[in-house]
Amino acid sequence: MGHPAFSVSHREQVAPMSFVFYVLAAVTLAGALAAVLLKNTVHCALALTVAFAGLALLYLELDAQFAGFAQILVYIGAVAILIVFAILLTKGSETPKDGVYSKNWLAGLAIAAGVFAVLGWAVLESARVLPGSGGTPTAAPAVTVLQIGNALMGRYVLPLEIVALLLTAALIGAVIVAMHEKEETR
Amino acid sequence: MTEALDQVFVLLSRWLVSFLPAGWRPAAGVALSVAAIVCLFPALFALTVLLERKGLGRMQNRIGPNRVGPLGILQPIADGIKSLTKEDIVPTSADGVVHFLAPVVLATAVFMGFAVLPMGRNMTLAKMDAGLLFYFAIGASTELSVFMAGWSSRNKYSLLGAMRAVAQMISYEVPLLMSSVAVVMIAGSLSLDRIVEAQNHYTWGLPHWYIFTPWGFAGFVLFAIAATAETNRSPFDLPEGESELVAGYFTEYSGFKFALFFLGEYLAMFSISGLGATLFLGGWSAPFSFLGWVPSWIWFFGKLLVSMCVFIWMRGTLPRLRQDQLMNFAWKFVLPLTMLNLMVAALWHFLGDGWARWAVCSAILAVSYVGMAWVGMRRMHFGARSYRYAE
Numbered sequence: 001m002g003h004p005a006f007s008v009s010h011r012e013q014v015a016p017m018s019f020v021f022y023v024l025a026a027v028t029l030a031g032a033l034a035a036v037l038l039k040n041t042v043h044c045a046l047a048l049t050v051a052f053a054g055l056a057l058l059y060l061e062l063d064a065q066f067a068g069f070a071q072i073l074v075y076i077g078a079v080a081i082l083i084v085f086a087i088l089l090t091k092g093s094e095t096p097k098d099g100v101y102s103k104n105w106l107a108g109l110a111i112a113a114g115v116f117a118v119l120g121w122a123v124l125e126s127a128r129v130l131p132g133s134g135g136t137p138t139a140a141p142a143v144t145v146l147q148i149g150n151a152l153m154g155r156y157v158l159p160l161e162i163v164a165l166l167l168t169a170a171l172i173g174a175v176i177v178a179m180h181e182k183e184e185t186r
Numbered sequence: 187m188t189e190a191l192d193q194v195f196v197l198l199s200r201w202l203v204s205f206l207p208a209g210w211r212p213a214a215g216v217a218l219s220v221a222a223i224v225c226l227f228p229a230l231f232a233l234t235v236l237l238e239r240k241g242l243g244r245m246q247n248r249i250g251p252n253r254v255g256p257l258g259i260l261q262p263i264a265d266g267i268k269s270l271t272k273e274d275i276v277p278t279s280a281d282g283v284v285h286f287l288a289p290v291v292l293a294t295a296v297f298m299g300f301a302v303l304p305m306g307r308n309m310t311l312a313k314m315d316a317g318l319l320f321y322f323a324i325g326a327s328t329e330l331s332v333f334m335a336g337w338s339s340r341n342k343y344s345l346l347g348a349m350r351a352v353a354q355m356i357s358y359e360v361p362l363l364m365s366s367v368a369v370v371m372i373a374g375s376l377s378l379d380r381i382v383e384a385q386n387h388y389t390w391g392l393p394h395w396y397i398f399t400p401w402g403f404a405g406f407v408l409f410a411i412a413a414t415a416e417t418n419r420s421p422f423d424l425p426e427g428e429s430e431l432v433a434g435y436f437t438e439y440s441g442f443k444f445a446l447f448f449l450g451e452y453l454a455m456f457s458i459s460g461l462g463a464t465l466f467l468g469g470w471s472a473p474f475s476f477l478g479w480v481p482s483w484i485w486f487f488g489k490l491l492v493s494m495c496v497f498i499w500m501r502g503t504l505p506r507l508r509q510d511q512l513m514n515f516a517w518k519f520v521l522p523l524t525m526l527n528l529m530v531a532a533l534w535h536f537l538g539d540g541w542a543r544w545a546v547c548s549a550i551l552a553v554s555y556v557g558m559a560w561v562g563m564r565r566m567h568f569g570a571r572s573y574r575y576a577e
Contacts, residue, residue, distance in 0.1 A: 072326065077323065081333065088349075145319070
């Protein structure tokens with residue numbers, strides 16, 4: 001899925017992070033941790049849905065209404081269902097015989113920590129570099145759906161059309177793959 | 187006086203809240219409105235269940251329930267007591283946590299949908315700029331609860347019913363959204379309050395409801411079809427078809443959890459009827475300008491109840507669609523017509539005022555509907571109706 005457009009609310013940079021943020025972050029992290037640590041795959045998918053919901057609520061807390069609702073609509077309403085269907089229609093719902101944890105988890109942990117460090121550094125650096133963060137904090141303009149619509153149809157219409165083409169190609173490809181399988185089984 | 191009657195609930199809540207200190211008032215106002223919704227819609231649900239059983243009974247040439255109370259009016263109370271006191275049976279191999287959470291998620295998601303519906307002038311619980319988007323986002327979460335219910339029962343019939351239900355709900359969600367997008371395009375806003383206000387004008391006493399325009403009429407029909415399929419209502423109720431799948435995805439639920447599912451299904455019907463009334467039927471606005479003195483909330487709930495009666499009527503009249511007929515219908519008929527409706531709505535907007543746009547838009551929609559139906563029915567040969575009697 002593309003990156004939803006949202007504006008960082010500048011009040012977050014001068015005030016300490018609020019209680020609501022901590023609660024939502026805890027929910028998101030708990031869901032994400034459960035999604036990797038649980039044994040039953042469908043339980044993992046449902047825990048991932050909780051993580052998606054936590055993310056959507058974080059977007060809403062930042063006043064990015066479109067991003068939050070689109071997250072719920074797309075991720076929880078479609079992607080979660082897709083993941084669950086994929087688990088059910090393949091043999092993924094049976095717990096594998098030699099456990100769910102991989103043998104070289106230490107390497108995985110190191111790589112994940114490295115990626116997180118890079119992302120965290122980028123976010124903190126951008127907070128320093130963006131205008132309005134130095135002296136007096138200016139109120140960030142709320143991004144309304146109207147502005148997003150205008151931007152999509154005006155300045156970003158070419159990326160929109162390319163993404164549409166990509167999605168159409170994926171849809172047609174899925175249908176063709178499924179159709180060939182049906183013909184082979186006859 | 188009519189103004190006061192129109193705003194009676196708003197004034198009542200303001201008066202009740204004024205007893206509290208000023209800091210508590212916003213939260214108390216919201217809590218009061220939430221309590222009102224949570225009390226009102228289940229009461230409407232009880233009324234609708236009774237209406238449905240009696241109505242279906244009369245349509246099927248029988249009397250509905252008539253033992254409890256005069257004409258069976260107290261039947262919902264008996265049903266409620268039964269649901270609350272029945273034993274809650276959970277299969278041993280069922281997944282306990284998910285089995286418990288599925289009706290909770292459904293009821294929560296459906297109640298949240300009522301927050302953005304404008305039930306009268308100034309009577310929206312949460313005035314959001316992206317109200318319609320909120321409604322559809324929450325509606326998408328109900329599919330997840332259906333799947334949770336079916337999977338956690340560890341019953342192949344439940345799972346089959348759940349898969350069918352989810353496939354059906356996903357297929358019909360696209361026409362549902364796209365027929366609403368035509369309304370958003372013309373009204374220019376995602377906020378349901380502004381959509382109602384855009385329809386609240388009258389020409390020669392007749393309202394500007396969107397259903398009275400060619401694209402609005404087609405859009406309303408498509409929205410109604412998609413709404414019936416979204417709430418798994420007959421003729422799209424194969425997932426809960428009693429003759430095929432026992433009770434589909436809620437086979438293994440008994441007692442209060444079953445009552446919650448039932449409640450959730452009917453509340454989803456209410457909220458989607460409310461949305462249809464808001465988008466196409468003008469929400470709380472009166473049908474004629476000289477009827478403007480009747481309170482706005484009476485019009486909204488009247489339209490809601492008329493939609494429920496149409497749902498019950500359809501259930502008693504139309505035969506059930508098979509799963510593949512249902513899916514064919516969605517992807518090959520309803521979806522292309524919805525996309526065409528979007529373009530016709532845009533054409534309506536750009537042709538400007540006058541009779542030309544009525545003629546052009548109606549012609550395009552009528553020709554395309556007849557054309558698609560003709561193409562779809564080419565392979566069927568319907569002769570004269572023949573009757574076979576048992577000898």
